[in-house]
Amino acid sequence: MRWSPGGRSDNLEDRRGASGGGGFRGGGGGGMKLGLGGTVVLLVLSLIFKRDLLTEFSGGAPGVQTAPASQSAPVTDAGEEKMVDFVSFVxxxxxxxxRTLVPGYTDARLVLFREGVRSACGDASAASGPFYCPGDQRVYVDLSFFDQLDRQFGAPGDFAQAYVxxxxIGHHVQNLTGTxxxxxNAVQRNPAAGNQLSVAMELQADCYAGVWAHSAARSGIIEAGDLDEGLGAxxxxxxxxxxxMSTGRVNPESFTHGSSTDRKAWFRKGFDSGDPRSCDTFGQGR
Incomplete structure (x- = not known):
């Protein structure tokens, strides 16, 4: 991607110095509540690492106690600071x-953290992966996830990170537009449809990421190979x-984000059209 280091977004909150984000609640006193993206990533990581991370980090595991947040200063690392500039740019x-596509669009804020963080959706660990919290309209990212995206998931490159x-931000759009x-509400009325609706939400966020990529291409940000990185991610x-990867088996009924084919297809649909109206994943229009 074409971009220049050195800029920081006004919508960036750097909490990397607040290690642990206030700790995690133990027992039954109300645990972590993640946005859809974070919850699903945590479920996926539970499969990969063969640990019930969702229960553990939601307060169901014994021995996880609330601890005060550390106020240590952020560790400065040239590579990580360049990454901060990059995510600010994206x-x-x-x-x-x-702002040009959604009337009355209001900006989301991006929170960078290490290890753990407290959000309006509850406490979250870095193991949850990047997530969006509708309650405070913030995206939460531990930058170490991008290294995992490369090493564990086989999706290297700056455009792969930008896609994430x-x-x-696509989830923020869904929040603002009422989706x-x-x-x-639909899940409350019909809990059995929860997985299907979750897949539709996530594929729509993929399509919205493609809409942004279309705009980025028109503005000259994208270089040769970038689209392939996004599709690969x-x-x-x-x-x-x-x-x-985790079990050696595939169970489509348990999907929460969509298949690799569908995720690529909807990202590409958004990229080709540049129009969020093309992202009707609930109607499954192709």
Whole structure:
């Protein structure tokens, strides 16, 4: 991608010095509540590492006690600081795109953290992966996830990282447009449809990431090979691929994000059209 280091977004909150984010609640006193993206990533990581991370980090595991947040200063690392500049750049370009497409669009904020963080959706660990919290309209990212995206998921490259952030901003768009609330209400009425609706939400966020990529291409940000990196990242986190990696089997009924093929297809649809109206994953229009 074409970009210049050195800029920081006004919508960036750097909490990397607050290690642990206030700790995690133990017992039954109300545990972590993640946005859809974070919850699903935590479930996926539970499969990969063969640990019930969702229960553990939601307060169901014994011995996880609340601890005060550390106020140590952020560790300065040239590589990580360049990454901060990069995610700031992607955040700003994504939101410029959505300001032109969604009337009354209000910016999300991006929170960088290490190890753990407290959000309006509850306490979260780095193991949850990047997530969006509708309650405070913030995207939460531990930058170490991008290294995992490369090493564990086989999706290297800066545009792969940009796709992840653009996907989370897609959830912000869903929140502003009422899709997120409508989805929650639909699940309350019909819990059995929860997985199907979750897949539709996530594929729509992929399509919205593609809409941003279309805008980025028109503005000259994208270089040769970038689109392939984005498509590769979308495929790398498909439910079928992750299930195959963790268990050797694929169970479509348990999908929560969509298959690799579908994630690539919807990202590409958004990229080709540049129009969020093309992202009707609930109607499954192709």
């Amino acid at each position: 955040l700003d370009t994504a939101q410029v795109t959505w 952030l653009a996907h989370e 997120e609330k409508a989805m929650r 979308a495929a790398a986190v498909g439910d079928d691929r992750l299930q195959k």
